[in-house]
Each structure stands twice: as C-alpha cells, then as structure tokens.
Amino acid sequence: MNRFKLKDIAFSYSPDVSIFEGLDLTFDSQTTAIVGQNGAGKTTLVKIMKGLLKPSKGTLSIDGESIADQTAAQLAKRVGLVFQNPNDQIFKTNVLEEVMFGPLNIGFSRFEAEKGAREALKKVGLESKVSDNPYDLSLSERKLIALASILAMDTEMVIFDEPTTGQDFAGKEKIKAIINELKAEGKLILCILHDMDFAADVFERTVVLNQGEVILDGQTRDVFPEKNVLEKAYLEQPYVTQIAQALGYNDSFIHESELVAFLNNKK
Amino acid sequence: MSVIEVENLKYRYPDTTTLVLDDLSFSVEKGECLGIVGENTAGKSTLCYALAGLVPHFYKGAYGGKVTVNGLVVREHEIATIVENIGLVFENPFSQMTGAKQTVYGEVAFGLENMGLPRKNMHTRIEKYLKLLDVYSVKDKNPFDLSGGQMQRVAIASVLAMEPEVLILDEPTSQLDPQGSKDVFKVIEQLTGKGMTIILVEHKMEQIAQYADRVLLLHEGKQIDLDTPEKIFSRLDLKEFGVRPPVVTSIAQALTIRYPDTQLYPVTIQEFKRLEEMK
Amino acid sequence: MxxxxxxxxxxxxxxxxxxxxxxxxxxxxxxxxxxxxxxxxxxxxxxxxxxxxxxxxxxxxxxxxxxxxxxxxxxxxxxxxxxxxxxxxxxxxxxxxxxxxxxxxxxxxxxxxxxxxxxxxxxxxxxxATDEMVERLIKKGMSPKIGHVILSVLQLIPQMRATMVKITDAQRSRGVETEGDLLTRVKAFFPLIGPVVLNSLNETKERSIALEMRGFDSPMKKTFLNExxxxxxxxxxxxxxxxxxxxxxxxxxxx
Known part of the structure; x- marks a missing residue:
C-alpha cells in the first residue's frame, strides 16, 4: 500500500535554481532512510511533506487523500517532524511541559497530553527528568526531548532529521529501539541520515538523493552494494559492506552478524 | 620532555557537585596522535577545555592538579598565551567563525592580528594554511557563505595559522555531511603525517583506530585506560563504558581472528585482512 | 549572502x-x-x-x-x-x-x-566599508572589543534571521499557527522568541570560546592585516x- 505519495513535485527557492523537477516518491509501511549530501534536497523534501514548503507543481497525498492545501500546523496531527537541532524548539522551563506543548496544540486535553508526554519520555528514557529544566540537560538529552515532543503527538507518520548526530553508542541504540517500536505500532517512518552504518543497520529501505534526483531507491540490502552510484552522490558504503568488499566478497552484507555468519560458514 | 603533561587533574563546574574530571594523569609525546573515547558524559570535551586553558580561565569552578602544555603551566598563564601553544577546534563550524571579518582570508588573519604578528609575516602564513586546508580558492568569500565542511576547514586553518605545538579536534566532523567529514579527515591524515601533535575526540571508532597512536578511555570523568587502539578496542568490557569497538574489531572478535603473539584483535581493515589470510 | x-x-x-x-x-x-x-x-x-x-x-x-x-x-x-x-x-x-x-x-x-x-x-x-571604518577607529584608540561587537552584529543579524526561519518551522511542526489574526500571532510569540533568545545565548558562549582560542584577549599589541x-x-x-x-x-x- 502506498501511504504517502508525492507525485510530479517541482520546487525551487529562487527562480534560477530548481531543487526538484518532477519528483515522484511513495512511502509505504517500510522504514525508510534518505541519504545524500547537503544540498541534495533531503531537508527540502521532508519540509514539503510536512507542509512547511509548498511545491510549485505536483500533488501530495496520505492514504489517497490530498494534503496539498493543509498548513504545517494542520498537518501536525498526522505528520511529525523531529528537527535536527533541539535548541530551535525548546522554550518551556520543564521537560514535561515542553513535551506536552505539541499535543496541546493539536487538541489533546491536558490529561491526554500529560499521559502521552509521560509515555513518550519513557520511550526515550527521560522519565526521571520530567521536572528538570531542559537547558540543564546535555545536548544529546535535549535531542531526546525534541524527539519525545513529537512522539507525544502520536502522529501516523514520524520523520527524523539526522537523529544520530552527537549521540554516542547508547544514544544510537536507543533511537534504533524507538524506530523499531514505532514501526511495530504501524507508524510510517522516514529518516534523513548522514550515518550510513546506522542506515544499513536499522532501515528496510534506502533512498539516495543527489541534486534533487532519486538516483537509487530500493531495499537497503540492494542499495549499499552499489558502490559506484553511491560515489556519484559522494557517499561511502557502511563499514560492514566495505570490510566484505575488502575481503573480496561481493555479496551484499549490511549487518555485522551476516558477515560473521558467512565467514564462519566458509571456514 | 612530553608536550602535554597532566598530573592528578580534577575539576568540577561551578555550582555542581560531581567531578567532571576525576584524577587524570597522562602525558602526550611530540608528534603523537591521542584519541579520546567515552560516552557523552565521560568528560571528553571538558578535558579538551582543560588542556586549552578554557578550564579554569573561562570556566571557573573547583580545580586541582596540574596541566603543563609545552612547558607552560596552564593554570598560571592567560588563555591568549596558551593558545599559541595549543589550538582547539570544536564541532560547530558556524560558531567558530568570529563574525569580525568579511573574508576567509581576514578570518584566518584574525588570530594573527591578536597575537601581534608583524604584517610582513602574515601573508605567507595565511596563504600557507589556506592551501594546506584546501580553502585557498574561497579566500575572498564571506566565511558565512561557505558549506559546513569548508567552514570547519577554515576554522582549523585559523587555529593552525597561529602555529601551536598541539591541535585539539573535539568531534570536528559530527555536524558535517559525509563529503565534509571526508575532507576534514583527509586534512587530519596529512597533519598526522607531518608529525603534528593531535588530540582527537571522535565518536566514529573506525576513525580513532585509523589515526590514533594511543587511546584514552574515559568514563564518568575517570581515566579507565590509556593504551594502543588494539589494546583498548580488544577490551571485552568496552561496552560497559558506552563505547563500541570498530566494526572490524567486533567481527574479528566473533571470528577470533587475532594477533598470534599478543592475542589482541585487529582494529583496521588492512590488519584484519592480513591476519585472516595468515590463518 | x-x-x-x-x-x-x-x-x-x-x-x-x-x-x-x-x-x-x-x-x-x-x-x-x-x-x-x-x-x-x-x-x-x-x-x-x-x-x-x-x-x-x-x-x-x-x-x-x-x-x-x-x-x-x-x-x-x-x-x-x-x-x-x-x-x-x-x-x-x-x-x-x-x-x-x-x-x-x-x-x-x-x-x-x-x-x-x-x-x-x-x-x-x-x-x-564597515571593517575599514572600524579598523580605522581601533587604530585611533577605540577598544577592539567594541569594534568587534559592531562588526559581528552586522554579520550575525542575517544569520539570526536564518535561525528564526528554522525555529518557526520547528514550532509549526508542533501545531503552532504562525499566520492569521492578531490573537494567533500573539499566541505564537513565546514559542518563537524563547528559542531565539536561548539559541543566541548558546551561540554567544560558543563564539566567545572560539574568540578566546584566537587570542582575542591577548595583551600583545594588535597588528593589522591591512596596511x-x-x-x-x-x-x-x-x-x-x-x-x-x-x-x-x-x-x-x-x-
């Protein structure tokens, strides 16, 4: 089923530089990573999907229903977007209030909002910090607050913009768990990434953008072996894939465990 | 004598109760690249601040022990003196642009003007470092018009132009895109090749394994270990400190591919391949 | 830019x-x-x-x-x-x-x-040119710090505008309407201005570290790139x- 559909999208910031010309993309229930250089159009794409930018041409729909006329605030009920820099949104003096802000805006009652906020904070592992001031916490914790503030809105689609920057090993593991949990709840997951290892490890599908065009789109397993196409977009392969190729195996390896199993069998 | 000597360094930020740096002692030799690893609360950035004199001069708080850089006791000298011996580049390229200059060329000159370097020496120095960091072609642009990767390289050029003995890079690529990171690491490779003393904080263990001669493992402000990358990444308890080894090392562990003499695991693809073929 | x-x-x-x-x-x-x-x-x-x-x-x-x-x-x-x-x-x-x-x-x-x-x-x-004027004034004895404030404010205001756009986007994503009648705009004020202030404080701190690392407080007599x-x-x-x-x-x- 094609849940979120972009058809023939055109967009430009200024008349002489166009970002997209006739972009078609559909997102179904698979978790999807979008990778590419800065300037490839990743952020522009998700802003269009979120209604923050209006395409000059083309249609957008969720489950067949057109959303082209909805403002970002109206779309907030359906599409959640977690921004890269939490400092661009945090303004309340305690964590719980900050996370309740979104749900209250889209019509949750105070009771529902608090319930949603507490659940979201539990998911990101900050339940013990509900009454702290967000600015007393570290940047990586603030990133998790921003994430919780979108999760609390319980949207059917969640888009992440670079969730792993500045996160350590434990932080990445936590985000991985959250993505898998959201997927199990039946939500549509989309994620902009610079971290190829994380993309390979977590996402079912990967879309490679380069200069406003989709140059690769498919199962993550089929995308990352395409070394030459990735190089065109200035991207590197995940380390696991690199190791496998350095050892002379051209099969597709995107998980550490696969390569280990393969090498073990070979012995 | 070592370029950096840290003796029983303890530090806590003002109005806090826990030690961010808890009794650290180590030294760094000239020409060495020291990697610092640990989870986000380990105290890596604070340690960088302490080496560059921001602790205790910019950040006050409780300070104990002694840090010596290039023979200067950090605590007893002003930051302006210390930075001529040790330079710091951090993650956000944007906030490292001073805003005082309208060209990249001027941006690199800023530190030299403050140092009081005679004008006749400035141009050769600026051009040398613009070229070294591969940003000479954008020298007349406004620094704020550059891409993140270019901005970060201008930040490194600006610090290097002051010709410090040691360069600290605190997660220099974590806010850059893949190409930007690659360009910065290319520069790091060149600098280590030239024998620059470098301190590198980085989340990507593959990069640490590639460039560091030794690795300092921190956890909650404490010095857990300081040893070669092979030794550190072969530790079986590494994950308890919030650090995962390079992918290649954990594959080697799963397959017990290791150096026959030391029983340690390889940390780079090249070594992995060599040991696997030997087997 | x-x-x-x-x-x-x-x-x-x-x-x-x-x-x-x-x-x-x-x-x-x-x-x-x-x-x-x-x-x-x-x-x-x-x-x-x-x-x-x-x-x-x-x-x-x-x-x-x-x-x-x-x-x-x-x-x-x-x-x-x-x-x-x-x-x-x-x-x-x-x-x-x-x-x-x-x-x-x-x-x-x-x-x-x-x-x-x-x-x-x-x-x-x-x-x-602003930098020519400020440099001239510094040479005439104006404090370099005041000079830097003048120059950096001129450079950073456009950057702050870019931050403002990001903040507006982030809050609209959480259901804040920023366009419409006066009441709507008033309601959007705090969610927008709060991050702006906190963001610039944060940035100021980082930038002062960067300035320190370039010897801004050096007691040495300043020299000038431009003759x-x-x-x-x-x-x-x-x-x-x-x-x-x-x-x-x-x-x-x-x-």
Missing part, C-alpha cells in the same frame, strides 16, 4: 577618503545646521551633501534611505505647522486645518536639518572642514 552593511562598492574620490574625514564631515554638517539655522545656509549645506553623494556615485542608493526618513519629515511638518507656540500668521487652510507661517518656517528648518543628517550619514555609510591606507590630502580636507565650521561660528557671532 546579504550582510547588514549598506556599503556600495564604487570607484570614486569619496570612497577613497579617510573614513574619519567622512565622519568629521557628518559632524561638521550637522553642527553647521545649528550654528547657522536659516534655510538659505542649510540649503547650501544640503546642496553640498547631495553633490558629494553624486560624486560618490551613490546618490541613487541614498534615495531609499531618504524616503524612509520621509515619515519623520512629514510628521515634523504637521506638528510644527499646526501647533508651534508662536503661530500667529495664518498662511493657508485645508478644510478645518490651519497652517501658520511661523510654524511652517520652523518645520522647514527642521526638515532641511533632518535631510542634512540623513544625507551626510548616507554619504558615510554608503561609501565606507594603513594612504588617504590623499587627508589633512587638507580635514583642515578645510574644520575651517568652514570655525568660519560659521565667527559669522554667527559677529555677522
């Missing part, structure tokens, strides 16, 4: 003048409008100022600035024309509005004075301007 400076790069004799001389001209021309507060003299100064704008090839660029100040000029005319305390001689009336000669005379002087100020400042700003420019006839022009001001004072006292 637009920075906040209005400097227009042209090749003109005015551009080649010492920024300090231009600053002196601004002071002198404004001072003269007070020393000799009659329309004839002020008109003369105004004429010279506009002539200099033309020589500096920036007359056209000064027009938007002058237009902007029209609002101020217009309100001066109204207030003085109607309400000046010395108003006795009725000049003309538009419906119930009566204009008096005395009030209009005062208004005329004020309007011309404002035009001189705007014109002279435009001359300075449009023909002088001190040779300004032609600097002393002569400065002397001329000062002479005219003194002449004006003499004229006023004895004339």
């Amino acid at each position: 637009n920075t906040m400076t209005l400097y227009v790069e042209r090749n003109s004799p005015i551009h080649r003048l010492d920024p300090l001389v231009k600053l002196l001209y601004v002071a002198a021309s404004i001072l003269l409008t007070y020393i000799l507060p009659e329309p004839l003299y002020i008109g003369g100064i105004l004429f010279v100022t506009f002539l200099l704008l033309i020589i500096g090839k920036v007359f056209r660029n000064s027009l938007p600035i002058v237009t902007l100040s029209m609002f101020l000029i217009f309100s001066l005319v109204i207030v003085q024309g109607f309400f000046h305390p010395d108003n006795v001689t009725e000049l003309f009336a538009i419906g119930p509005l009566v204009f008096y000669e005395e009030g209009l005379y005062v208004a005329l002087v004020l309007v011309m004075r404002v035009l001189v100020m705007v014109g002279a400042f435009s001359l300075l700003i449009l023909t002088t 001190a420019k040779q300004y032609p006839h600097n002393k002569l022009i400065a002397g001329l301007i000062t002479g005219i001001v003194i002449l004006g004072i003499v004229w006023r006292v004895f004339g």
